[in-house]
Amino acid sequence: MALHLKYGQEAWGHVVARLLRELPKSIVVPSDLIEKAQVLDGFYIPPRYPNGFPEGAPFEHYSQRQSREAITYAGEILEFVRSYLAQ
Numbered sequence: 001m002a003l004h005l006k007y008g009q010e011a012w013g014h015v016v017a018r019l020l021r022e023l024p025k026s027i028v029v030p031s032d033l034i035e036k037a038q039v040l041d042g043f044y045i046p047p048r049y050p051n052g053f054p055e056g057a058p059f060e061h062y063s064q065r066q067s068r069e070a071i072t073y074a075g076e077i078l079e080f081v082r083s084y085l086a087q
Contacts (some may be wrong), residue, residue, distance in 0.1 A: 001019065001086060002081065003023060003027070003084055003085060004019070004022070004023065004082050005026045006075070006084070006085060007023070007026075007027075009022070009023075009024070014041075014044055015044075016037035016038075016040050016041055016077065017034050017035075017037035017038045017041055018022065019037075020033065020034050020037050020077070021034060027084060031082075033076065033077060034078065035082055036073035036076060037044055037073070037077060039069070040070055040073055040074060040077075043062075043070055046058060046061070047061075047062065048060075055072050
């Protein structure tokens with residue numbers, strides 16, 4: 001959202017892929033970064049609610065590999081955003 005504000009845009013919501021897609025056209029967002037954001041978006045609601053899955057607790061549906069991947073993807077998105085904020 002900070003990057004949207006820097007460019008005079010309003011941004012609402014928590015869908016990271018959409019927030020990246022709606023950046024000004026002057027900011028070229030790599031397609032692989034949007035795909036990584038989509039992975040993160042899938043982690044937004046189900047892990048937060050005990051009934052987010054048809055069966056089992058949320059912790060039973062995620063692995064350490066998924067956690068590491070999500071942290072890596074989030075770091076890459078933050079790095080991308082910071083690079084534009086620093087300009």
